[in-house]
Amino acid sequence: MSDPGAVLADLRAESEELDALVAGLPxxxxxxPTPAAGWSVAHQIAHLAWTDRQALLSATDPEGFARAxxxxxxxxxxxxxxxxxxxxxxPPAELLAGWRDGREELLRALAARPTGEKxxxxxxxxxxxxxxxxxxxxxxxxxxxxADALGATRRPTARLRHIARIGVRTRNFAYATHQLTPxxxxxxxxxRAPDGTVWEYGPADAGQRVTGDALEFCRLVxxxxxxxxxxxxxxxxxxxxxxxxxxxxxxxxxxKGREPSVKGGQQPPGKGEQHPSGKGGAA
Numbered sequence: 193m194s195d196p197g198a199v200l201a202d203l204r205a206e207s208e209e210l211d212a213l214v215a216g217l218p219x220x221x222x223x224x225p226t227p228a229a230g231w232s233v234a235h236q237i238a239h240l241a242w243t244d245r246q247a248l249l250s251a252t253d254p255e256g257f258a259r260a261x262x263x264x265x266x267x268x269x270x271x272x273x274x275x276x277x278x279x280x281x282x283p284p285a286e287l288l289a290g291w292r293d294g295r296e297e298l299l300r301a302l303a304a305r306p307t308g309e310k311x312x313x314x315x316x317x318x319x320x321x322x323x324x325x326x327x328x329x330x331x332x333x334x335x336x337x338x339a340d341a342l343g344a345t346r347r348p349t350a351r352l353r354h355i356a357r358i359g360v361r362t363r364n365f366a367y368a369t370h371q372l373t374p375x376x377x378x379x380x381x382x383x384r385a386p387d388g389t390v391w392e393y394g395p396a397d398a399g400q401r402v403t404g405d406a407l408e409f410c411r412l413v414x415x416x417x418x419x420x421x422x423x424x425x426x427x428x429x430x431x432x433x434x435x436x437x438x439x440x441x442x443x444x445x446x447x448k449g450r451e452p453s454v455k456g457g458q459q460p461p462g463k464g465e466q467h468p469s470g471k472g473g474a475a
Contacts, residue, residue, distance in 0.1 A: 194321040194354070196307055200299055202351045203328040207295050210240075210335035213344055214288065222284040226341040227416075227450065231276065233341055234287060236334045238279025239272070241291035244298045247327055250311045251301040251320075257312055264314070272444075298327070315365070315443035322358075329355045329441055333414035348386040348407045356383055356406050359413030359441040360393045366438045369446050375400065375431045383409050384424075400429035402436065413441040420452040 214222070214237060222234040231239075250257040264271040279287060302320050310317040318326065332355055339346050360381050364374040380398035383391045383406040391406060402409075404425035411417040412425060419425070419436060427433040440446060 194325065194357075196302065196319075196321040196324060199321050199324040199328065199354060200303055202354060203324050203331065204299060205349075206328050206331045206335070206351055209346070210331060210338060211288075211292070213335070213338055213342060217284070217342075219284050221342070222287075224341045226337040228337055230273075231337070232280060233338050234280040234282075234284065235276040236338050236341075237287055237291055238282070239276040240331060240334055241287065241294050242275040242279055243330060244291070244294045244327065247311075247313075247323060248294065248298045248301055250313060251298070251305055251323070254312050261312070261314060269445075313443065325354045325358050326442075329358055329414060332410070333416055333442075336411070336414075336416050350386060352386065352406050352410050353391055355410040355414065355441065356381075356391055357393070359409060359439060362413070362441050363435060363439070366435065366440050369440065369444075370438050372434075372438070377431075379429075379432055379435070381409075400427075400432040402427050402432050412436065413439045415440060415442075415450060418450045418452040420454070 214233060217233070222237075223232050225232055226236055228236070246257065246260065249260060267274065282290070302324055305311070305320045307320055310319060311323050313323070313326075328351065332351070336346070338344075360379075363379065367374040377400065378394045378398055380395060380401040381391075381393040382401070382403045384404070385391050385406050402425065404422070408417070408422040408424050412419065412422055425436060427436050438446070
């Protein structure tokens with residue numbers, strides 16, 4: 193089990209890195225389009241602010257969260273977009289302040305919860321560490337959209353290990369969202385970390401294997417790049433190949449994936465998917 197304190201510290205650092213990208217933006221730059229169709233920089237931050245508030249509700253008022261989740265079921269394919277659209281209409285300075293306040297409240301609330309406690313969510317209930325990991329994953333993924341919109345380059349960090357781990361652990365969930373039966377055997381996953389070391393998951397003698405760069409794997413499982421644009425990722429075995437075509441580390445049903453950057457590029461077997469909004473679901 194991950195150390196909640198370590199994950200929360202990395203969540204804070206990931207949030208602060210994204211904050212630094214948008215803090216000095218003039219108001220008009222908040223309207224800059226991002227790779228997620230129909231979403232501006234403001235939509236991305238509004239989505240994070242809203243999802244942090246939902247996580248805070250889960251950690252402090254489970255019954256209130258249950259009611260909110262039930263309301264979301266009335267529009268399961270649009271509630272994520274609707275919340276982002278409403279938040280994007282807020283003046284940038286107010287939106288940024290609200291995101292800052294909400295994420296600080298969430299960090300304090302998660303730090304105060306018992307380590308083994310399960311918190312309700314839109315998917316299966318999660319431990320405190322898993323909830324923090326999910327928030328880090330979404331912050332990183334939507335931060336990538338913002339960086340792409342602004343033409344900024346982000347240096348990959350060891351914080352990617354949290355995203356890689358959740359990407360591996362959600363293998364069976366990805367199969368389930370596609371109404372597929374997960375393979376019974378574990379896969380071997382070996383990822384080259386930013387510092388050159390290798391992160392290893394699964395049995396060393398597994399017949400199904402995935403290898404490659406950790407950053408590219410994280411971009412794949414968060415649906416921030418098309419498989420054709422991730423040349424380091426390699427699959428050995430038909431099941432491993434299939435997984436790379438459907439992998440997703442976020443909650444929510446699959447939808448249309450990102451297009452390859454090169455028109456006419458060859459797509460590997462399987463089809464990358466993401467939340468039907470095209471932006472990634474509530475992690």
